[in-house]
Amino acid sequence: MAALSAHFTLPLRAFELELALAVESTVALVGPSGAGKTSVLRAIAGLVRPSSGRVALGDDVWFDAENGVSRPPEERRVGLVFQEYALFPHLSVRKNVAYAGGDRPDEYLERFRISHLADARPDELSGGERQRVALARALARNPDVLLLDEPFSALDAHTKSTVRAEVHELLGEFGLPTLIVTHDYEDASALAEEVGVIVDGKLRQLGTPQELVSRPSDEFVASFTGANLLRGSARREGDRLTRVELDTGESLFSTDVAEGVVGVVVYPWEVAVGRARVDDSALNVVSGEVGSVVEVGNRVRVRIGPLTAEVTASSAERLELARGGVAFATFKATGTRLVPLDGRGRPSATDP
Amino acid sequence: MAALSAHFTLPLRAFELELALAVESTVALVGPSGAGKTSVLRAIAGLVRPSSGRVALGDDVWFDAENGVSRPPEERRVGLVFQEYALFPHLSVRKNVAYAGGDRPDEYLERFRISHLADARPDELSGGERQRVALARALARNPDVLLLDEPFSALDAHTKSTVRAEVHELLGEFGLPTLIVTHDYEDASALAEEVGVIVDGKLRQLGTPQELVSRPSDEFVASFTGANLLRGSARREGDRLTRVELDTGESLFSTDVAEGVVGVVVYPWEVAVGRARVDDSALNVVSGEVGSVVEVGNRVRVRIGPLTAEVTASSAERLELARGGVAFATFKATGTRLVPLDGRGRPSATDP
Amino acid sequence: MGESARRGLFGIALFVASLLTFAFLALPLVAIFVHVPPGDLVAQLSNPVVTDALIVSLKTNLIAQVFILVLGTPTAYLLATRRFRGRALLVTLVELPLVLPPAVAGIGLLAAFGRFGLLGGTLRGLGITIPFTQTAVVFAVAFVASPLYIRQAIAAFEAVDANLVAASRTLGVGPAGTFFRVVLPLASGGLLAGEALSFARGLGEFGATIMFAGSLQRVTQTLPLAIYAEFDVDFDVTLAISAVLIVISGALLLSLKLATSWQPSRLTSRSRSELLSWS
Amino acid sequence: MGESARRGLFGIALFVASLLTFAFLALPLVAIFVHVPPGDLVAQLSNPVVTDALIVSLKTNLIAQVFILVLGTPTAYLLATRRFRGRALLVTLVELPLVLPPAVAGIGLLAAFGRFGLLGGTLRGLGITIPFTQTAVVFAVAFVASPLYIRQAIAAFEAVDANLVAASRTLGVGPAGTFFRVVLPLASGGLLAGEALSFARGLGEFGATIMFAGSLQRVTQTLPLAIYAEFDVDFDVTLAISAVLIVISGALLLSLKLATSWQPSRLTSRSRSELLSWS
């Protein structure tokens, strides 16, 4: 399987999309709405023309600004699954899958377990079914690259996990170079070996899910991977610790090295909760009112002041978090990371 | 605060919406797309007229089929937040919030931290900001009931949790009777004391999140709360155990009592994973290929045959689940629940 | 309460205004049929003036519509899918005949294709004369009726979801294939509607025809011209012909309705209607 | 490769067809201006025939448009927001004049309001004569031009998101308030467009007017009628008047374009245009 290599710049309304990617197995791009995710796929598929750069599959060049090469979409062997699936409403499921005239569409109907829907119209299908038809159609064109745009955003929360597992297995079977874009980090980490975080058209960080979680390059990546973020100003303390003065006045310690305005990143499952203050120099403590208490499976996500902590249902019971009141969130200095605050790309909903 | 009581039937295209509700504090309705959730709110707000039934706030009757009472929307004191927010695109944020002419809108702008956006047009706002404007607008009309339609569906995954916490706190402050509809069980359980599962216009089960998880009334509720579901036929075995013959041939034991075709419900966190078969009469064992392996925070959701299990990252490492191969999922007979299979309401994406 | 009172007033205002509109628009049509006993209506269909005019009208209009479809459709597609400098100007050009006094259109056609018109010399060189011939009628009709079709077609093409076109392209089907397999089927409703409108408008063409093609029974005298000619001879005949034309136009329009009935989003309109069922 | 070849052909076909269309539509207009030295164009504006006709046209059309707006808007809103039995029929009725030969419209108006018309007796009783007066012109214009406005208005009202109306209602604002504070502002673009079209169509009205109002200078002789009349007297004058009218209509249409330019979803059209920038 030839790998897809794409580096280009594409002027969008509000900013310029600018990235370089090499897709061999499965890569996912995560980013907020309007980050330019769909535009990336459109550029690779040849639906928009970048202002500069190069897009090639192996040594088959699809786009090259220098040499004025720009193949139309129908001459690039891409399988693009659109955000809203873009099934042809006037054609039956079978006709949709057979549209590209690929060899034996019925095989694909079989494979995607939609044979029983062959004669239905798209508008009679459920979200999950639509999704499979769209995938089948894209693959029936037997492409050399697979591009998925928000493959799950149109699904109910409860069907999503099932579908996601299916898709994951299918991707395995076909083993095509695949580029997925989504705004849901969990989807991305579930499907891709490599995840890139894209904001305002720029790639903030590209790496394995583990890397993103263990070494987020900035506050935005951190918040995307589900971490808590506390703003403060850092000062070295001794040679191994950094002291961070929070805007709230409290101060935290981190084993990361940094100076000036930073964000302290700590993941909910690194945070322990208690009703009494523990005094342990190795532990950071943040106290606050108990906010929302959310049961997730057998665990409970509880908000304490600026922090979200994740504790077991049992300990939540023991601490009677449900009744509110003050609580103390504690986490190790080693459990924290410090990231620069460039002031950009903050999740808007948390703006002051 | 007077409570909202609503019981009515409303013929929809495909089925009849039929439910009875009493909302004193916060109730959430969960259901798949097309279940009739929005229609419930529309009926209560007076935007559609039920064919029969009664809607009243305390003893103030809004709708009563018998006595031909049917107040128009503007005469029911509801604060309805629409699925896509339905902000007036031609009005500034301030004008939107002031639309109902409620006393001092600026207070609400303050309270919802959108004063800095007062003069912006809705289309210049981020999802999270829109959401707060919509809430502010609905509350500025100072209503007696709050109705929220998919309050988070328009948000990026990563801003959602933050916003959800905010909303939860605001609901606390205002302490209005609130009815939320959503297709995301997690959202529902996060915000509401009582959660109802609605499918095809019928209320399947109404109870606290804990009740739904511990005693799902049917396969649909179970799958909605994130459980695994295995089909099989049950036969009593001794007086305490029930043996369930799975379609796959394997057989499981449950402490629940049932006969005939049933669904075996087991939650991912009740399932342990191993590479070797453990033989323990008290343990159910299901073996299968390791499918998708998804990291979620510090835990890993792994698919083994028909089951999804949730294990710690560390044990996932130890078992090298990532490399696939066969694995064994084990769970206690006491950890299972048996639900009747009415064949309806199965999450369509998992249809054969 | 004042609110509901005002609401009542609003509803009444709506109702009264609509009633007036409908009355004003219906009266003239009703009046004609009142004057014309069904018998006459049928009898007129054997009146040579009417039959000849009907034939001329149909023949010229069918030819004109063929041209409108064959040339107008690509034009509409171009205008709907391309953005370029001067596009607004071209759209205006395409719509201008719609708002131009037909008489002016006639003058224009004379000035362009008449003996001493811009192309007069060229045409004479080719031994072609257009004024006073059925060709002239076709020209007049095509000129006056095309905008109605092209406008609708542009709208119909613009309404086709761009993502479907994109999907077709990424599935390896070129622009042509995409046009015929995706765009055309999805736009067909709107195109049909536009075509019906355009055809009806063409059938009614009067000012431009009389100026550019003159009026000669069996050659260039279309139904509207016949009406005008008959007007001073026998008002009853005129009424009867009018009735015939109303029936034709009405039928066309209804077929149009059926062709497009599916277009407005059902849910939206339905729920809105419910919403306002009190006001 | 064959694909790209076919694509080339398709592009060329599109291009050629469009070129032909534009040429055909532009020629008559160009021709008129070729014949008319700009001097004449200005001179005509002081020709009493033209000025009288211009005054009559403007007066009658303005009155007609006031009626169309005042009565047509509620009618459109009713048809856009209510679903009831017979609605399709009423919509057809509203659109019929659009496809009716203007001459027939004139006959219909005569049959309704003429001396021997349905209401003839009643009107004479009230000492009112309508045919061949300026009132007749207003009637003719209103009858022929209203559909263009009402159709657009219906579309504009239907395009207003039902949820916004619902939101306004749940915020305690009744139907009337909602109409004026939400629906009207959001529909204004479409309404303006419709109004411009209707006004332009009215200015061009010919067939119905000559039938129902005759052509009496300073009373019922509108610009189109003046053109027709002058045609017999002095072709150059006719050309000049035509030029004047083309300029007016063109201006109207362009203003219309501007009024509606924002309407088609920008993103869609843009991305579509890019999508096809190869074909």
Add this chain to the structure above:
Amino acid sequence: GGAAARQAGADGTRARVTVYAAASLTDVFPTIDPTAKYSFAGSNTLAAQITQGAPADVFASANMTIPNQLNAKNLVSKPIVFTRNALVVVVPTSNPANVKTVYDLKKPGTKLVVAGPTVPVGAYTVQVLRNMALSSVLQNVVSRETDVREVLAKVALGEADAGFVYSTDARTVPGKVKVLRLPAWAQPKVQYGISIVSASQNKAAARAFVNRVLGRAGQKRMIAAGFLQRVKPKGK
């Protein structure tokens, strides 16, 4: 509605008389009374409009038949002959079909334009041709216009090769058309009749106008415009 209607009539009532006159009088009548309001068209069309209740005060027709018919229906007063006219053939000055005499009109392919049979001049045309045994010429007709001025216009534009109009019309487009006279013996009796509309609100002014036309000054202008004496001078 009525308001506009009355007021429309009103600018007339102050002695402003409304005259419905045959198209061939388009140029001459305004010289006789510039203050009157005119509607020029085919006499037949005007008649139809008067029948439909058009607010005319005076009706001047290009023949006697039409006003007599209206008079029979008591729609207008008994028509008085106020002038006469003669029929001619006009051809474009460029004369593309090279028509020298009326007999050349027989040449097949000649584009001949005449007025409709209900229009006076159309009827006269048929008579002339019958008188000259040239009815076959009518096979060359390419259009039947709604009034004489339309015929003239089509010829003046050069679109038509020839057309039958009144000699007075021919004079209104000097240099644009050549006139082919028709033999006196073939000429039909072209008499113009003027009458007062019974429904006129404005009879006084109407009578005044008629007298003006019949009066010396009026007749002078008619003759100056090429019309003939009201009554044939008893040939010597």
